[in-house]
Amino acid sequence: MADVIKKATRESYGEALAELGDKYENLYVLDADLAAATKTGIFKKKFPERFFDCGIAEANMMGVAAGLAATGKIPFASTFAMFASGRAFEIVRNSIGYPHLNVKIGATHAGISVGEDGATHQCNEDVALMRTIPGMTIINPADDVEARAAVEAAILHDGPVYLRFGRLAAPVFNDKDTYKFELGKGIELTSGNDITIVATGLMVSEALKAAETLKEDGINARVINIHTIKPIDKEIIVKAAQETGKIVTVEEHSVIGGLGSAVCDVLSESCPAPVKKIGVNDEFGHSGPAVDLLKQFGLCAENIVKTVKEFI
Numbered sequence: 001m002a003d004v005i006k007k008a009t010r011e012s013y014g015e016a017l018a019e020l021g022d023k024y025e026n027l028y029v030l031d032a033d034l035a036a037a038t039k040t041g042i043f044k045k046k047f048p049e050r051f052f053d054c055g056i057a058e059a060n061m062m063g064v065a066a067g068l069a070a071t072g073k074i075p076f077a078s079t080f081a082m083f084a085s086g087r088a089f090e091i092v093r094n095s096i097g098y099p100h101l102n103v104k105i106g107a108t109h110a111g112i113s114v115g116e117d118g119a120t121h122q123c124n125e126d127v128a129l130m131r132t133i134p135g136m137t138i139i140n141p142a143d144d145v146e147a148r149a150a151v152e153a154a155i156l157h158d159g160p161v162y163l164r165f166g167r168l169a170a171p172v173f174n175d176k177d178t179y180k181f182e183l184g185k186g187i188e189l190t191s192g193n194d195i196t197i198v199a200t201g202l203m204v205s206e207a208l209k210a211a212e213t214l215k216e217d218g219i220n221a222r223v224i225n226i227h228t229i230k231p232i233d234k235e236i237i238v239k240a241a242q243e244t245g246k247i248v249t250v251e252e253h254s255v256i257g258g259l260g261s262a263v264c265d266v267l268s269e270s271c272p273a274p275v276k277k278i279g280v281n282d283e284f285g286h287s288g289p290a291v292d293l294l295k296q297f298g299l300c301a302e303n304i305v306k307t308v309k310e311f312i
Contacts, residue, residue: 006169010108012147013165014039021047032058032079038108040078058083062091069101081110085126097133104154104161111252113168115290122285128257130162138230140164142204145174149181168290171205186233192220196240196247200226200259203250210304234266241273248276255279
């Protein structure tokens with residue numbers, strides 16, 4: 001995958017909003033003094049009358065978004081994942097989730113790959129927090145093509161949506177001409193009956209790399225991309241467990257409450273099977289180059305290969 005184009009999904013988010021602004025006149029964008037980083041500044045430049053900078057007041061921004069949604073607008077409230085899910089949690093829960101308002105939360109800079117910003121900004125708990133809010137849809141796209149499709153899917157969905165985007169450039173492996181995003185449906189990227197690797201977000205491309213290496217060693221791994229963590233695709237997970245026996249989950253998020261936990265919830269109810277979770281263990285991150293940190297925390301193809309071999 002050396003020649004693959006790479007692009008950060010936060011950039012895809014900003015560009016998608018600007019493109020879709022023409023198609024959806026009731027689309028509004030809010031930011032919390034981070035428009036340059038979240039890339040919502042692209043929308044601001046094109047549609048200044050539909051963009052609101054709420055300043056460093058994330059909770060207030062969620063309240064403003066709730067108000068806009070109550071008047072029939074489709075607001076995207078944007079900021080770093082740490083602030084969107086952490087600092088503003090109570091407002092998201094009570095002012096957006098409880099009345100089930102049509103607010104979309106664009107959370108960028110999620111996970112360890114925020115890099116040099118360090119532990120205070122490396123949000124590895126956001127999916128766990130958002131999963132607990134009744135009726136909240138959670139989307140974690142894996143590449144540029146998927147991220148753009150996810151933004152429009154969020155617009156078309158009636159209800160609150162939490163979209164998770166990354167700072168680090170991710171390999172673009174989906175074909176924009178053939179890719180189809182279906183909310184709540186996982187995608188089987190490679191076939192295999194020896195073991196299943198269920199991945200989300202930035203880790204999907206690493207899972208594909210791992211599968212290539214494993215195949216050279218005679219291990220055929222099925223790779224499934226779960227872009228919608230809630231509601232999760234139960235059918236594809238149960239089928240994988242029945243046909244391959246064991247599952248490895250991979251996520252740039254805490255192993256507590258994220259994709260791995262969601263997969264375990266499904267299997268414990270429908271098809272008990274051994275699951276090994278790869279993610280950030282019960283610890284905080286720290287400052288450093290993003291790629292180095294991902295390797296240090298085991299969020300890389302090499303560790304996936306190692307884990308699969310030991311698990312088998």
